[in-house]
Amino acid sequence: MPLREISNLQGPRREIRKGLVSIVVPVFNGERHLLRCIESIAQQTYRDIEIVVSNSGSTDGSDQVIRSVADDRIRYLPVPEQRLSVHENWERALRAAHGEFVKLVCQDDLLSTRCVESQVELLNTFPEAGMAVCRRTIIDVEGGVLIRKRGLGSLIRKSSPRLASAEELARACTRAGTNLLGEPACVLFRTASLPARLFDSQWRFTMDLDLYFRYLEGGFAVLDKNVLASFRVSSQQFSAHLAKHQARESRLFFSDLGTRMPGTITAFDLTRASFRSAQLARARALLYRFDRLRGRAGRKSRL
Numbered sequence: 001m002p003l004r005e006i007s008n009l010q011g012p013r014r015e016i017r018k019g020l021v022s023i024v025v026p027v028f029n030g031e032r033h034l035l036r037c038i039e040s041i042a043q044q045t046y047r048d049i050e051i052v053v054s055n056s057g058s059t060d061g062s063d064q065v066i067r068s069v070a071d072d073r074i075r076y077l078p079v080p081e082q083r084l085s086v087h088e089n090w091e092r093a094l095r096a097a098h099g100e101f102v103k104l105v106c107q108d109d110l111l112s113t114r115c116v117e118s119q120v121e122l123l124n125t126f127p128e129a130g131m132a133v134c135r136r137t138i139i140d141v142e143g144g145v146l147i148r149k150r151g152l153g154s155l156i157r158k159s160s161p162r163l164a165s166a167e168e169l170a171r172a173c174t175r176a177g178t179n180l181l182g183e184p185a186c187v188l189f190r191t192a193s194l195p196a197r198l199f200d201s202q203w204r205f206t207m208d209l210d211l212y213f214r215y216l217e218g219g220f221a222v223l224d225k226n227v228l229a230s231f232r233v234s235s236q237q238f239s240a241h242l243a244k245h246q247a248r249e250s251r252l253f254f255s256d257l258g259t260r261m262p263g264t265i266t267a268f269d270l271t272r273a274s275f276r277s278a279q280l281a282r283a284r285a286l287l288y289r290f291d292r293l294r295g296r297a298g299r300k301s302r303l
Contacts, residue, residue: 015098016191020028021116022097023105024052026089029106031061033232034050035069036143040110042071046117050075054093056084062107087199087207094198098181102191104184108232110139111185115228119188122161122222129163129222130215138230149227151182160225166216174254174269177276178211181221185229189215205246206253213257250277 023041027034041051051074053066066076075094084092094104101120105111120134126132135151155164155172173180181187195214203210212221254273258265 013220016100017098018100019048019098020101021043021046021049021120021188022052022099022102022191023049023111023116024054024097025105025107026086026093027053027058027062027066027107028083028086028089029058029062030061031058031065033043033108034065037105037107037109038066038069038071038074040112040168041105042069042073043113043187044111044116045114046120049073049116050097050099052093052096053077054084054088054089054096055079060264067284085201086204087201090207091198094194097191099191101188102194103188106183106185108234109183109185110230110232111229112228115185116188118226118228122224123188123190126161126163126220127231128220130190130193130210130219131150131221132161132224133221133236134224134226134228135188136182136231137227139232141232141234143232146233150231151180151186152223152225153180155180155223161222162219164223165220166213166218167261169216169221170213170257170261171269173209174257174265174273175276177250177254177273177278178280181209181212182229183231184208184211185231187212188271193219203249203253205249210253213260247274247277247281250281 023044025034025037025041030037038051038053041049041222051071053074054077055062055066057079065080066074075096077092078079090104101123103119103215115134119134122132123129133152135149137145138147138150140146153172153176155169169181193215198211199207199213200210251270251274254265254277255270258270
């Protein structure tokens with residue numbers, strides 16, 4: 001069946017439907033990996049889903065890829081007249097969700113087939129949790145595994161899944177100098193609890209982490225050490241472009257988070273954040289450089 005194009009986003013928001021999971025995919029020039037991303041969503045064992053795609057004026061073949069998928073669970077938002085910023089496109093996609101739960105998946109990332117089923121079960125089991133978080137595999141541009149299990153870091157316990165407070169998560173992420181909760185593909189939210197303001201445009205590399213703490217606001221997340229998603233790294237992607245700015249922004253973000261959550265983050269925590277952010281930025285730059293060199297070697301071997 002053909003996908004559904006939504007011609008009117010104005011007027012009152014539709015009523016949230018219980019049990020439905022909205023998986024939203026913001027797109028800009030994602031032709032290369034977009035089909036595999038959508039396929040991984042469509043193949044979920046949890047069948048009561050809608051796939052909301054927001055294409056921010058792509059100039060490649062993304063539109064054709066989206067239209068080629070014959071799945072009536074896809075809702076294709078109208079392409080805006082002017083290109084949206086990353087923040088605007090993410091917000092547009094999230095605000096269009098009709099499900100009881102919502103997950104944002106970037107155009108080149110993947111979900112394991114049981115990701116949604118597992119996380120819905122967790123949120124139903126832990127009603128006090130606002131969001132469910134899993135670990136992910138880090139893959140390269142060709143889908144090769146770089147790191148098999150990544151995420152949560154010091155938050156991992158023998159007892160899994162488990163509840164963790166916003167304060168515990170904030171301290172752990174600050175001390176690690178990074179986002180221990182992973183990219184949005186790792187997270188399932190309760191749609192009704194999305195904050196009025198989803199993003200602050202001053203945060204680029206840390207925009208997902210900013211969203212998580214805006215969402216939690218003193219609440220709880222349920223943490224699962226199982227690997228249920230894949231995050232693709234590429235020397236061409238948004239995060240790689242920002243590598244030299246990551247350390248500085250991370251320091252500023254965690255300092256701001258300390259102001260937003262007084263008494264949770266200490267001066268010593270912020271010192272650790274500064275040191276760890278610089279270390280991790282260098283490590284990411286090396287990873288992207290390795291990926292670029294490996295890509296060149298692969299192209300030469302095919303000549």
